[in-house]
Amino acid sequence: MFRSRRSLSVRQLWKQRCITPSRGQGEGPPPNHEDLHNALRPAVHQLFKKLKDEQLWQLSQAVDSRGRWDCGCVWLPWEVRAGKQVLPPQVLLCRLYRWPDLRTTTEIKSLSHCQNFCRRSGEGTAVCCNPYHLSRLAAPDPTVSLSYKTREAARPVLSKAALAESGSSRYNVRGLHDTTLSRGSIRDGQWCKLAYWENRTRVGRLYPVTEPSVHIFHDLPKASGFCLGFLGSEPRNETVRRTRKKIGQGLVLSRQQGEVWVDNHSEHPIFISSPTLATVSARGQAVLKVLPGYSIKVFDAERAANLLGRSDLGDGPCDPHSVRISFAKGWGARYSRQFITSCPCWLEILLSTPK
Known part of the structure; x- marks a missing residue:
């Protein structure tokens, strides 16, 4: 009974292997299917x-659901030997089911709900090899930037009620007035607050985050976190409705040792603007495209502290503790939408500052 069930599971897993995954930024051409089959099959069977x-x-349930259901960690020894070749199991399964051109463990990171997330590198003799407990690191592209006029027009216009709720406005490093919402402080136990926007209108209240990670999604069964599908009941335009449906599993925002990471769990790209993502010599803020299944560090506390005294960030307001993310739709020089306030669905992350 167990032998036949096991054989069925192995055949199903091999049948479910990924052949033509989406290509991401910085990736080479996809490997030939026959080469993939011949190179990986011995190691996979081992x-x-x-x-x-x-x-x-x-593992079969994780692959079948493409990560929509958390099936738990799948533990294996750190190295799996296949003849003369030694492959980390997490790299092997990620190549098989997600990214055929993946080369090393330095290109991937554990997600916040994986037990490997809080473990130090090299700690322990086993590793979780569930390919949907991992995301691929996105390479920043500093070539896309926002000019002063773009950033000035992209600032949300708040109503009197929104300003009253925020309690206070703040000033950026150049002394220009910025009316974005109040963020609170780390002493309050909140390391950030989230504001959801549709075009130039904020929808719902601020969402305070106290846990190390938070899942931001549209509508998922058995999910907890910031559900955007529950916000607002008024009729929306067709573009907003279509974009909301694309949010799907959304993203996971996590904080670890002064760094903030975003993992794209949806089936569509997200677009991110953050001062700490820009290169040192960049004028203005970059807008980065993050593909499904990819992760990127959107905030670095040490770099943000250095930005407070900088005067070469470009003209206009710049808040080193604010991150903006648009779902499915990009903005800036390469897109028809020049400002984030033209994006149908976007998120503002207001990071707390020590007091």
Whole structure:
């Protein structure tokens, strides 16, 4: 009984292998399918032999749902030997099911709900090899930037009620007035607040974040976090409605040792603007495209502290503790939308500052 069930699971897992994944920024051409089959098959079969029946079914469910259901960690020894070749199991399975051109563990990171997330590199003799507990690191592209006029016009226009709720306005490093919402402080136990916008209108109240990570999504079963699908009941225009449906699994925002990461869990790209993503010599703020399944560090506390005294960030207001993310639609020089306030659905992350 167990043998037949195991054989079925192994055949199903091999059948579900990814052949033509989406290509991401900085990736080379996809490998030939026959080469992928011949190169990985011996190592994969060695790996499957090391998995228990329960682990095989866990892995099968994760692959079948493409990460929509958290099936738990699948633990294996750090190295899997296939003849003379030694492959980390997480790299092997990510190449098989997600990114065929993946080369090393330095190109991927554990997601916040994986037990590997809080473990130090090299700690322990086993590693989680669930390919949907991992995301691929996105390479920043500093060539896209916002000019002063773009950033000035992109600032949200708040109503009197919104300003009253914020309690106070703030000033940027150049002394120009910025009316974006109040962020609070780390002493309050909140490391950030989230504001959801549709074009130039803020929808719903501020969402305070106290946990190390938060899932921001549209509508998912058995999910907890900031559900955008519950916000607002008034009729929306067709573009907003279509874009909201594309949010899907959304993104995961996590904080670890002064760094803030964004993991794109949706099936569409997200677009991010953050002062700490720009290069040192950049004029203005970059707008970066992050593909599905990719992660990027959107905030670095040490770099943000250095930006407070900088005068070469470009003209106009710049808040080193604010991150803006648009779902599915980009803005800036390469897109028809010049300002983030023209994007149908976007998120503002107001990071707390120590007091």
